[in-house]
Amino acid sequence: MSGSVSNSASARRAGERIREWVPAVVVFALGLAAWQWLLPDVLGVEDFLLPRFSDVVGALIDERNLLLRGAWITLKEAVGGFVLGSGAGIVVALVLARWRPFGNALMPYLIAANAIPIIAFAPITNAWFGLLSPWSKVTIAAVLCFFPVLVNTLRGLTSVDPESLELMRSYAAPEREVFRRVRIPSSLPYLFSALKVASVLAMIGAVVGDYFGGSLEALGIVVLSAVNLSRYSTSWAAILVASIMGIAFYATISGIERYALSWHPSVARRGS
Amino acid sequence: MAVRSALRRVVVFVLVLGGLWALWEGYKWLWERTGWTRPFRVNDLTLPHVHAILLQLGEPTSTGDDLWLYLAHSALFTAKSAVVGFAFGAVFGLVLGVVLAQFGVLRRGVMPYVVASQTIPILALAPIVVRGLGSVSIGGAPPPDWARVSVIAAYLTFFPVTVNTLRGLLSADPWALELMHSYAARGWTILWKLRMPSALPYIFTALKIAATASVVGAIIGEQTASISNGLGGAILNFNQYYVLEPANLWVTNLYAALLGIGFFLMVLLAEKLVVHRAPEHLV
Amino acid sequence: MSADGSVVSIRGLSKVFGKGGVSALQGIDLDVARGEFVSLIGPSGCGKSTLLRIVGDIVEPTDGDVTVNGKSARRARLDRDYGIVFQAPVLYDWRTVAKNIALPLEMLGWDRARRGERVREMLELVELTGFERYHPWQLSGGMQQRVSIARALSFSPALLLMDEPFGALDEMTRERLNMELLEIWAGTGSTVIFVTHSISEAVFLSTRVVVMSPRPGRVAGVVHVDLPQPRTTVTREEPRFFELVTEVRELLHATGADEVEETLATEDEIA
Numbered sequence: 001m002s003g004s005v006s007n008s009a010s011a012r013r014a015g016e017r018i019r020e021w022v023p024a025v026v027v028f029a030l031g032l033a034a035w036q037w038l039l040p041d042v043l044g045v046e047d048f049l050l051p052r053f054s055d056v057v058g059a060l061i062d063e064r065n066l067l068l069r070g071a072w073i074t075l076k077e078a079v080g081g082f083v084l085g086s087g088a089g090i091v092v093a094l095v096l097a098r099w100r101p102f103g104n105a106l107m108p109y110l111i112a113a114n115a116i117p118i119i120a121f122a123p124i125t126n127a128w129f130g131l132l133s134p135w136s137k138v139t140i141a142a143v144l145c146f147f148p149v150l151v152n153t154l155r156g157l158t159s160v161d162p163e164s165l166e167l168m169r170s171y172a173a174p175e176r177e178v179f180r181r182v183r184i185p186s187s188l189p190y191l192f193s194a195l196k197v198a199s200v201l202a203m204i205g206a207v208v209g210d211y212f213g214g215s216l217e218a219l220g221i222v223v224l225s226a227v228n229l230s231r232y233s234t235s236w237a238a239i240l241v242a243s244i245m246g247i248a249f250y251a252t253i254s255g256i257e258r259y260a261l262s263w264h265p266s267v268a269r270r271g272s
Numbered sequence: 273m274a275v276r277s278a279l280r281r282v283v284v285f286v287l288v289l290g291g292l293w294a295l296w297e298g299y300k301w302l303w304e305r306t307g308w309t310r311p312f313r314v315n316d317l318t319l320p321h322v323h324a325i326l327l328q329l330g331e332p333t334s335t336g337d338d339l340w341l342y343l344a345h346s347a348l349f350t351a352k353s354a355v356v357g358f359a360f361g362a363v364f365g366l367v368l369g370v371v372l373a374q375f376g377v378l379r380r381g382v383m384p385y386v387v388a389s390q391t392i393p394i395l396a397l398a399p400i401v402v403r404g405l406g407s408v409s410i411g412g413a414p415p416p417d418w419a420r421v422s423v424i425a426a427y428l429t430f431f432p433v434t435v436n437t438l439r440g441l442l443s444a445d446p447w448a449l450e451l452m453h454s455y456a457a458r459g460w461t462i463l464w465k466l467r468m469p470s471a472l473p474y475i476f477t478a479l480k481i482a483a484t485a486s487v488v489g490a491i492i493g494e495q496t497a498s499i500s501n502g503l504g505g506a507i508l509n510f511n512q513y514y515v516l517e518p519a520n521l522w523v524t525n526l527y528a529a530l531l532g533i534g535f536f537l538m539v540l541l542a543e544k545l546v547v548h549r550a551p552e553h554l555v
Numbered sequence: 556m557s558a559d560g561s562v563v564s565i566r567g568l569s570k571v572f573g574k575g576g577v578s579a580l581q582g583i584d585l586d587v588a589r590g591e592f593v594s595l596i597g598p599s600g601c602g603k604s605t606l607l608r609i610v611g612d613i614v615e616p617t618d619g620d621v622t623v624n625g626k627s628a629r630r631a632r633l634d635r636d637y638g639i640v641f642q643a644p645v646l647y648d649w650r651t652v653a654k655n656i657a658l659p660l661e662m663l664g665w666d667r668a669r670r671g672e673r674v675r676e677m678l679e680l681v682e683l684t685g686f687e688r689y690h691p692w693q694l695s696g697g698m699q700q701r702v703s704i705a706r707a708l709s710f711s712p713a714l715l716l717m718d719e720p721f722g723a724l725d726e727m728t729r730e731r732l733n734m735e736l737l738e739i740w741a742g743t744g745s746t747v748i749f750v751t752h753s754i755s756e757a758v759f760l761s762t763r764v765v766v767m768s769p770r771p772g773r774v775a776g777v778v779h780v781d782l783p784q785p786r787t788t789v790t791r792e793e794p795r796f797f798e799l800v801t802e803v804r805e806l807l808h809a810t811g812a813d814e815v816e817e818t819l820a821t822e823d824e825i826a
Contacts, residue, residue, distance in 0.1 A: 023378070181662075185649045223399065
């Protein structure tokens with residue numbers, strides 16, 4: 001008897017979930033239809049602005065080798081930069097949290113540094129590592145990740161409840177214990193939110209970094225050369241590939257977050 | 273009291289700049305002395321002296337103006353595109369955010385895509401957009417260069433502002449909402465007097481990100497479309513002749529950095545004025 | 556413990572915050588004997604929380620002497636002679652209930668088996684057996700405070716410092732936890748210094764109630780609570796209880812504080 005009650009309850013919940021997604025699906029279908037027919041045929045949008053959806057898919061299939069090779073190169077650059085930049089950001093955040101006066105004094109400068117157009121340095125990193133080297137793009141991606149991860153992690157490490165610190169003081173805990181047991185775990189939500197942002201930035205750094213020149217096969221160069229040759233479907237196909245990679249990278253970090261933060265009320269409650 | 277803290281800020285500023293200078297010149301000196309090639313070989317081409325870069329500001333360029341003036345014009349061009357795009361993107365983003373907050377069906381339909389836009393490199397669209405618009409005819413002629421570039425700044429601003437406006441509007445304290453209902457306040461009043469003020473911190477967070485993104489977008493847009501007037505164009509130009517005069521490119525980056533920071537600071541200032549309190553992370 | 560058997564001994568204690576600023580405490584003299592349950596009560600600004608923190612060496616005094624367990628407050632803290640409970644439970648979300656209680660034991664270097672056993676004992680003490688693997692946010696406020704108390708007692712300190720631990724809880728939970736606290740106190744034989752805003756709570760729990768006056772913080776008077784032990788739910792209904800409550804209330808009144816009116820209102824509701 002209780003089995004049938006819970007069955008209908010979960011069926012109702014499933015029904016609700018589906019109903020929630022219906023508008024999004026409708027919009028998706030409408031958008032696709034507009035892309036395929038409304039824009040080109042009715043509104044006369046030209047190829048060089050936005051090729052038909054079927055053309056883009058066609059280019060995706062035709063040029064799949066080229067695109068896959070480009071995707072792989074760009075992915076390596078993005079992940080490499082992400083790991084380097086985020087890693088450095090975390091290390092420096094730990095140092096600055098340990099020596100607070102420095103951290104406090106530098107905070108405004110770190111925030112300002114985040115506002116610098118780092119990608120504009122791509123030609124310089126090309127001069128350092130050579131146009132064709134992946135390291136120039138890795139550096140750009142790394143620097144792009146460094147500041148947001150540093151600022152957010154530092155904020156997380158230092159936003160500890162004062163009573164928590166009083167408790168630690170009552171335990172006569174040395175600073176490194178306070179770090180290990182309190183500051184670091186409580187900074188994890190901040191860290192992951194920064195890592196998600198960094199994953200997007202690393203992707204941008206890798207793809208757009210190539211717009212200043214790069215290895216002939218990288219995704220960014222594929223976009224540029226396709227545009228130069230007026231092969232717009234190919235350029236959009238490359239962007240599509242880059243977007244899918246971006247979403248996948250972000251989703252991976254999100255997945256890791258859900259695992260690492262399984263204790264956090266916001267994450268744990270989502271499951272129920 | 274205030275004088276002392278202002279003095280301390282100046283001292284910190286000088287110390288930070290001095291520290292950076294020391295790091296730069298120290299690194300250069302050490303790497304050149306030892307001849308290390310990792311991570312990259314250091315010489316006057318790859319890492320010019322700081323003073324060499326600064327002195328370059330006074331050098332004349334092919335246009336007749338000295339470098340500092342030439343780049344000032346470029347920066348202004350880029351700034352124009354960035355600001356106009358930012359403004360349009362912000363306004364559209366705010367409007368869409370408000371609309372989505374009011375109409376749940378629309379929200380559920382559109383939100384996944386707006387959020388997804390946050391995870392894809394939409395900056396990568398820059399060359400396609402700018403080149404494409406160059407072939408479009410509006411009233412008999414293609415739109416001016418700066419306008420084409422501003423479109424990028426616009427869409428880079430639009431998406432984060434929409435997401436954050438919506439999040440902010442929906443974040444209103446449920447108790448405050450009940451209070452409003454008890455006053456028999458209706459839709460627009462609630463929006464204006466409660467939801468909007470609650471949304472402001474979120475909106476400004478997005479605007480600060482968008483400020484930098486607009487400048488980046490403008491530079492990338494100019495550069496990939498070979499528009500010579502702005503900083504992007506200057507980068508393209510000086511990159512070509514990097515071997516002849518590396519300092520030019522470095523100075524251009526300096527201007528780009530200052531433009532990015534300047535724009536960010538202006539939004540910060542606006543936040544301070546509008547929200548009537550110090551932005552949280554500078555406290 | 557010092558020669559005269561007091562766990563805490565305070566002489567001429569003063570605390571001034573900031574340069575030329577607020578005088579939080581002035582000329583405090585207080586002795587707390589072993590096994591006592593002493594409440595500190597007074598309106599806002601009387602320095603009771605500050606006094607508690609000075610005993611725990613969390614705040615440094617400006618002047619005067621504090622002896623805890625025969626040592627300086629600092630030494631007592633380093634020797635982990637006391638446990639502390641705040642108004643907020645201050646539990647860590649990333650640790651289970653069991654691990655939260657075990658935290659000070661981990662820091663003391665106890666091995667896993669010993670920790671596990673002590674955690675089990677503590678959970679029994681606060682009647683939360685079975686909740687080992689829960690996370691703090693899955694528990695009610697009252698349950699979280701019980702975990703906090705279990706944690707504070709886990710390493711069997713001689714002294715327990717409590718800063719309005721039940722202040723955020725509703726009346727019924729509060730009364731139940733009062734009883735539990737008394738049982739724990741009787742069972743462990745520890746000494747308790749308890750800060751509270753509630754007159755009835757102070758009288759019900761304590762052997763002595765220290766009334767403080769504000770601006771600057773001073774001891775206005777001390778009320779000896781001669782109600783029989785162990786206290787029960789019936790104790791609150793005895794005439795002597797009301798007499799003592801009135802005595803404390805009048806001392807508070809004499810401090811001239813407005814906040815007494817608020818405390819009076821709450822007391823009237825119960826009475």
